[in-house]
Amino acid sequence: MQNILKRYFGYSFFRPLQEEIIGKILSGHDVLVLMPTGGGKSLCYQIPAIMMDGTTVVISPLISLMKDQVEGLLANGVKAAALNSMNDEAENVRVRSACLRGELKLLYISPERLIGELPYLIKDMKVSLFAVDEAHCISQWGHDFRPEYAQLGLLKQNFPQVPIVALTATADRLTREDIQKQLKLSDPDVFISSFDRPNLSLEVKRGYQKKEKGRAILDLIARHHDDCGIIYCLSKKTTDSVADMLCGHGITASAYHAGLSPEEREKTQDDFIHDRIQVVCATVAFGMGIDKSNVRFVIHYNLPKSIEAFYQEIGRAGRDGLPSETVLFYSMSDLIQLSKFALESGQREINMEKLRRMQEYAESDVCRRRILLNYFGEQSDCDCGNCDVCKNPPQRFDGTILAQKALSAIVRADQQVSAPTVTDILRGNLTPEVAKGRYETLKTFGVGREVPGRDWRDYLMQMLQNGLFEIAYEEGNHLKLTDIGRQVLYRGRKVTLAVVRKEEQPRKRSRKLTSGRTSSVVPVVPKSSPDKAVYSQELFDALRSLRKRLADDQGFPPYIVMSDKVLQNLCELRPVTVEEFGQVNGIGDFKKNKYGKDFVDVIRQFT
Numbered sequence: 001m002q003n004i005l006k007r008y009f010g011y012s013f014f015r016p017l018q019e020e021i022i023g024k025i026l027s028g029h030d031v032l033v034l035m036p037t038g039g040g041k042s043l044c045y046q047i048p049a050i051m052m053d054g055t056t057v058v059i060s061p062l063i064s065l066m067k068d069q070v071e072g073l074l075a076n077g078v079k080a081a082a083l084n085s086m087n088d089e090a091e092n093v094r095v096r097s098a099c100l101r102g103e104l105k106l107l108y109i110s111p112e113r114l115i116g117e118l119p120y121l122i123k124d125m126k127v128s129l130f131a132v133d134e135a136h137c138i139s140q141w142g143h144d145f146r147p148e149y150a151q152l153g154l155l156k157q158n159f160p161q162v163p164i165v166a167l168t169a170t171a172d173r174l175t176r177e178d179i180q181k182q183l184k185l186s187d188p189d190v191f192i193s194s195f196d197r198p199n200l201s202l203e204v205k206r207g208y209q210k211k212e213k214g215r216a217i218l219d220l221i222a223r224h225h226d227d228c229g230i231i232y233c234l235s236k237k238t239t240d241s242v243a244d245m246l247c248g249h250g251i252t253a254s255a256y257h258a259g260l261s262p263e264e265r266e267k268t269q270d271d272f273i274h275d276r277i278q279v280v281c282a283t284v285a286f287g288m289g290i291d292k293s294n295v296r297f298v299i300h301y302n303l304p305k306s307i308e309a310f311y312q313e314i315g316r317a318g319r320d321g322l323p324s325e326t327v328l329f330y331s332m333s334d335l336i337q338l339s340k341f342a343l344e345s346g347q348r349e350i351n352m353e354k355l356r357r358m359q360e361y362a363e364s365d366v367c368r369r370r371i372l373l374n375y376f377g378e379q380s381d382c383d384c385g386n387c388d389v390c391k392n393p394p395q396r397f398d399g400t401i402l403a404q405k406a407l408s409a410i411v412r413a414d415q416q417v418s419a420p421t422v423t424d425i426l427r428g429n430l431t432p433e434v435a436k437g438r439y440e441t442l443k444t445f446g447v448g449r450e451v452p453g454r455d456w457r458d459y460l461m462q463m464l465q466n467g468l469f470e471i472a473y474e475e476g477n478h479l480k481l482t483d484i485g486r487q488v489l490y491r492g493r494k495v496t497l498a499v500v501r502k503e504e505q506p507r508k509r510s511r512k513l514t515s516g517r518t519s520s521v522v523p524v525v526p527k528s529s530p531d532k533a534v535y536s537q538e539l540f541d542a543l544r545s546l547r548k549r550l551a552d553d554q555g556f557p558p559y560i561v562m563s564d565k566v567l568q569n570l571c572e573l574r575p576v577t578v579e580e581f582g583q584v585n586g587i588g589d590f591k592k593n594k595y596g597k598d599f600v601d602v603i604r605q606f607t
């Protein structure tokens, strides 16, 4: 196993559980694997596939994922192919005969195709193992139910002697039980790995408006120096406007949403995978079918509707295990919008509850990772050190007077105003809304002038969270005092608020080349990470350009040629011979022979 791991995949060590899982499969057991996105599920069946006699049949619901996996395997010198509706007939004929001659180690196939081929091709070839990827699609409980998966029970019925490994990143108990039952797994070994993704930093920015979000995003991208990222937005319109804003600042960005034609969407996805565009601004559907490992940041421009959705989306960052950044913008207007969606949806209670849990995450003043892990049923008893709460614990102050000012403004406007108008009254802004209600004549008009608008928005969110008022969604989102709110306003009940965090000054990376041999050294790993903290940015950039060139020559996505993690290893170790190059973690024999010389040539220029 260890040999194959190094020879084909270039890795020296297994990740937790991989070795045990592979061992069980090799001894013929059925296995169920639950691992988070990026946890390393593929190797769990790819290594047995290489080691066992015959062909492993991998059932996968997404054609683009199949393509990705097959390209990745071919790039490591493993014989693999896919059968799906994207192939032309000639190609399918070639693939089928390769299967019958036993030339393939892995065959990827869509579920509908599989069912059609069961009595013919699959019966006539020697199948070593069935791997059911995205196995949660078989369950009605899950969030991605696919009717084609419902027939996969046929596998066990028709091939009782062939082991099955089912893999998913969805961990809840009902889904898990459903998978076992429907696939008719016989007494499977179940492996559940931790869902923690410590390399993802977590941050929430509260109460930002469009302009401030724009600035914060530009700062983040500047810090990331050509790295790729995804920005998730609630509406098509927002994806367009954010993409336009970025393009206006010279950043290559595209929008991705359901209003575009399939061709346009396909092009955007393809451009992103091949590092031709840096940022995709997308509604939720984006990212399902891609394994791109070098996504370095995921931004939620709007609040997601559930923690499941949020975790899946941020999970698309940092699959290679390198530090990656996630930022969530949280505003009251999103909360209102999503509450409306939830209330109007068929499953009102469930969706409101999911939203509340998301809200709790966004408003938390304890370690955010602990909240996430808890949500997924994992207890963790220490703070993570890689979220904004851990890095910058909230400071509190007596906010009674501030709260009274806001509550008084609400009451004097007869509780007929929404949060933005309250902010305008407090700040003394004569907006049309204010003029319409003649609120400029109120005693409270302008009493909060000294506090910036964004701080007011933040305080109002905190007051909502503390239960001082409620939002009447069906009544123009007007704010209505609660009992607690009245106690604060009339009886001086104390309110504690958290100090609003000020933006840190962005640390721009210098792109200037320093002269001679000294290259600028950029820390890229947070303190909490055990990895070494420094490498040369110029060498990294040079290797990244080389990777892009090699990938373009072959029509592969760059991350298939080599992950960012491997580029970083090369920067740290600086191998100057092909042999040394082959020793680097992530370089297998095939890549050593294919790319060694090119990379070593570039590295030599830096040593």
Ligand code: ADP
Pocket (backbone or CB within 6 Å): 011, 012, 013, 014, 015, 018, 035, 036, 037, 038, 039, 040, 041, 042, 043, 291, 293, 319, 320, 563
């Ligand atoms: P998943 O399918 O669970 O989302 P993948 O199988 O795509 O995850 O693996 C995620 C990344 O981790 C890939 O880039 C893969 O090459 C890498 N990886 C997997 N196993 C190891 C390992 N033992 N050592 C180093 N990297 C690994």
Ligand code: ZN
Pocket (backbone or CB within 6 Å): 366, 367, 368, 369, 370, 383, 384, 385, 386, 387, 388, 389, 390
């Ligand atoms: Zn934390």
